[in-house]
Amino acid sequence: MKSKYLKWGLSVIILSILLIGTILLALSIGEINFSISEIIDIFKNKTGIEYTILSKIRLPRIMLGLSVGGALSLSGVILQGIYRNPLVEPYTMGISGGAAFGVAITIVFGLNMLIGSYMLPISGFIGAVVTVFLVYFLAIRKNHFNINRMLLIGVMISFMASSAMMFLMSTTSSENLHSIVFWVMGSLDEPDSFLVKVVFFSSISGLLITYFFSNQLNALRLGESKAKHLGVNTNLTIRVLFITASLLTGISVAVSGVIGFVGLVIPHILRIIIGADLRILIITSFLGGGIFLILCDLISRTIIAPNELPIGVITGMIGGLVFIFVLSKSKFNI
Amino acid sequence: MKQFVNIENIVCGYSSGFKLKEICLEIKKGSFTGIVGPNGSGKTTLFKAISGELSLKGGSIFINNTDTSKISSKQKAQKMAIVSQNTEIADITVEDYVLLGRMPYKKPFQLLDKQSDYTIAHKYMNLTGTVKFKDKLMCELSGGEQQLASIARALAQEPELLLLDEPTSHLDISHQVQVLNLIQRLNEELKLTVLMIIHDLNLAGEYCDNLIMMNNGTIHIQGSPEEVLNYQHIEDVYKTVVITQQNPLSKKPAVFLVSEKILNSKKI
Numbered sequence: 032m033k034s035k036y037l038k039w040g041l042s043v044i045i046l047s048i049l050l051i052g053t054i055l056l057a058l059s060i061g062e063i064n065f066s067i068s069e070i071i072d073i074f075k076n077k078t079g080i081e082y083t084i085l086s087k088i089r090l091p092r093i094m095l096g097l098s099v100g101g102a103l104s105l106s107g108v109i110l111q112g113i114y115r116n117p118l119v120e121p122y123t124m125g126i127s128g129g130a131a132f133g134v135a136i137t138i139v140f141g142l143n144m145l146i147g148s149y150m151l152p153i154s155g156f157i158g159a160v161v162t163v164f165l166v167y168f169l170a171i172r173k174n175h176f177n178i179n180r181m182l183l184i185g186v187m188i189s190f191m192a193s194s195a196m197m198f199l200m201s202t203t204s205s206e207n208l209h210s211i212v213f214w215v216m217g218s219l220d221e222p223d224s225f226l227v228k229v230v231f232f233s234s235i236s237g238l239l240i241t242y243f244f245s246n247q248l249n250a251l252r253l254g255e256s257k258a259k260h261l262g263v264n265t266n267l268t269i270r271v272l273f274i275t276a277s278l279l280t281g282i283s284v285a286v287s288g289v290i291g292f293v294g295l296v297i298p299h300i301l302r303i304i305i306g307a308d309l310r311i312l313i314i315t316s317f318l319g320g321g322i323f324l325i326l327c328d329l330i331s332r333t334i335i336a337p338n339e340l341p342i343g344v345i346t347g348m349i350g351g352l353v354f355i356f357v358l359s360k361s362k363f364n365i
Numbered sequence: 366m367k368q369f370v371n372i373e374n375i376v377c378g379y380s381s382g383f384k385l386k387e388i389c390l391e392i393k394k395g396s397f398t399g400i401v402g403p404n405g406s407g408k409t410t411l412f413k414a415i416s417g418e419l420s421l422k423g424g425s426i427f428i429n430n431t432d433t434s435k436i437s438s439k440q441k442a443q444k445m446a447i448v449s450q451n452t453e454i455a456d457i458t459v460e461d462y463v464l465l466g467r468m469p470y471k472k473p474f475q476l477l478d479k480q481s482d483y484t485i486a487h488k489y490m491n492l493t494g495t496v497k498f499k500d501k502l503m504c505e506l507s508g509g510e511q512q513l514a515s516i517a518r519a520l521a522q523e524p525e526l527l528l529l530d531e532p533t534s535h536l537d538i539s540h541q542v543q544v545l546n547l548i549q550r551l552n553e554e555l556k557l558t559v560l561m562i563i564h565d566l567n568l569a570g571e572y573c574d575n576l577i578m579m580n581n582g583t584i585h586i587q588g589s590p591e592e593v594l595n596y597q598h599i600e601d602v603y604k605t606v607v608i609t610q611q612n613p614l615s616k617k618p619a620v621f622l623v624s625e626k627i628l629n630s631k632k633i
Binding site for chain 1: 416418437438439441442443446449456457461465466469471474475476477522
């Protein structure tokens with residue numbers, strides 16, 4: 032008992048230290064580099080161009096990286112737990128396809144400046160929410176959730192949204208096409224601090240909601256009917272967690288575009304290292320996702336500076352390599 | 366005064382058409398009851414109705430005078446525990462798996478298992494002989510060992526009624542006997558009421574003190590193994606010729622099958 036909880040405690044402490052280290056690293060490296068003591072001085076004095084760079088550019092990106100990385104990774108843990116399928120990730124349910132389709136419609140029909148800079152995130156979020164509700168209501172039969180049916184419907188809607196988006200992309204102007212592709216590739220460059228705060232508080236709320244259902248989600252590892260036998264209200268648990276994971280993904284995609292791989296790779300790496308108990312996997316995946324995305328963002332904005340690489344390129348490359356390495360060193364069966 | 370398990374005129378079934386037809390049943394506290402019957406006779410449907418997996422279209426089920434439709438799923442899981450045919454879970458240690466049996470007693474936001482949960486889990490792991498595998502993953506155990514761990518997990522729920530769905534169906538005879546000996550010991554020592562679906566009539570006759578024989582969604586006969594495992598009932602329900610005799614040691618009924626070739630040669 033003690034050794035398990037000790038391992039859990041240590042893993043949270045190590046990840047928290049890594050997170051603080053990553054945040055400091057991301058604050059200090061960029062076009063202008065700062066030492067740790069300089070960063071402390073800049074935040075104490077709260078004046079000058081250096082303060083603007085740190086507080087208005089780097090810190091919001093870090094907050095967004097932590098929130099989006101945490102949210103996507105948490106959604107991955109939830110959905111893999113509900114479906115008992117290690118290959119499910121937040122985008123399997125068609126959420127990213129829906130969001131991208133929403134954004135594509137807005138750009139193609141010239142609605143993107145209708146309510147200023149909020150239009151693209153709002154249309155992405157609406158696209159994601161519509162997809163989620165379509166999947167949700169089509170999957171319910173006689174007030175019961177069939178999770179396999181839900182997964183299949185999600186995959187089909189994802190394909191349909193992709194096809195519809197490709198149709199829009201093939202018929203629109205090259206300027207619009209560029210805007211759509213740029214949005215789809217994903218970026219943590221979000222100038223609006225309000226949106227950054229929305230994503231941050233949403234992901235923390237999602238974490239708390241998931242923890243409220245962590246025992247139930249853990250029991251779902253045995254399968255829906257066995258969890259029911261253990262007294263779990265599986266219908267309620269699956270509904271709440273599905274909506275939580277979907278909204279977390281929807282909000283993340285709406286603000287930062289389609290950043291792939293986080294929701295699939297981070298939970299798996301941590302499952303191999305720490306174990307599959309959802310009570311610890313939820314928090315470690317959140318922290319791990321945040322660390323991973325902040326680091327990927329740091330690489331994407333510095334590797335070919337002053338230009339920036341799409342963050343999805345870095346998450347895919349690094350995530351894939353690390354995952355294959357951990358998997359090859361592990362005796363764990365996936 | 367109701368019996369420990371009281372099933373009153375239940376009707377339930379599937380959209381495919383099969384249903385149980387107004388089943389009435391009483392099971393005594395501390396009894397070891399087996400449900401037997403051919404495939405499609407309604408054993409699993411009855412089992413699912415009692416466990417609450419299948420909702421009732423009529424009638425009621427009482428366990429220890431409590432109407433099971435009027436209690437929460439958590440309260441139900443404290444009253445009865447279910448052991449299924451197979452466990453099929455890979456990435457969980459035996460200790461964590463047995464600790465999941467404490468799930469019905471957890472409060473919201475109680476993330477960690479209490480010391481008392483560990484004490485109870487270890488008590489039943491010792492009783493089932495699974496404590497020696499406690500740090501192994503479930504997927505590393507043999508079918509028989511997995512089944513013993515499942516029983517330990519069910520016991521950790523500290524139920525009043527233990528429901529088992531063909532617990533020996535994938536096991537060799539040595540593990541079949543090991544699992545059933547354990548269930549018999551639990552029934553006698555812990556005074557646990559046991560209700561078990563079982564296909565093997567010989568095992569049913571040897572271990573159960575009460576048998577329910579199902580046929581076409583109804584109860585064909587209920588009684589002691591000697592009353593139920595009579596060649597006439599078996600032939601009526603299974604449409605198969607059998608010979609029943611007494612086990613010379615236990616004096617319980619034993620059922621012998623007869624092949625078509627022998628039947629033809631003997632011109633019975």
